[in-house]
Amino acid sequence: MRAQDVADKRFMPTKFRNGYDQQEVDDLLARIQATLTVAEGSPVPTTGPLATAKPLRAADVKSARFRATKWREGYDQDQVDDFLDDVVNELRRLGRD
Numbered sequence: 001m002r003a004q005d006v007a008d009k010r011f012m013p014t015k016f017r018n019g020y021d022q023q024e025v026d027d028l029l030a031r032i033q034a035t036l037t038v039a040e041g042s043p044v045p046t047t048g049p050l051a052t053a054k055p056l057r058a059a060d061v062k063s064a065r066f067r068a069t070k071w072r073e074g075y076d077q078d079q080v081d082d083f084l085d086d087v088v089n090e091l092r093r094l095g096r097d
Contacts (some may be wrong), residue, residue, distance in 0.1 A: 012076040018068050021066050024066045029062070031055075036090070039096070055096075056096070065096075066080075
C-alpha cells in the first residue's frame with residue numbers, strides 16, 4: 001500500500017442507514033497518507049491537510065473510532081473497517097507497531 005492508494009480511496013456513501021462520519025474518516029486518512037508518504041521517503045507537504053498530520057502507528061489506526069451517522073450521509077462502515085485493517089497490516093509490515 002502506498003500513500004497514493006490512500007489518497008485515491010473512495011468509500012460508498014450511506015444515508016438512512018448506519019455509516020461513519022465522513023470528516024472524521026477523511027481526517028484519519030490524511031494522517032495515514034502522511035505516515036505512508038514519510039515511509040516512502042518523500043517529504044510531507046508544508047501546506048494543506050497533510051502538513052499538520054502526525055505520523056501514526058498501527059495501534060493508533062486500530063483504536064480509531066468514528067461517530068455513527070444515520071440521517072446524514074456517512075461512509076459504509078464495513079468498507080472503512082476493511083480498508084483500515086489493510087492499513088494496520090501495512091503499518092506493522094513497515095515496523096510501525
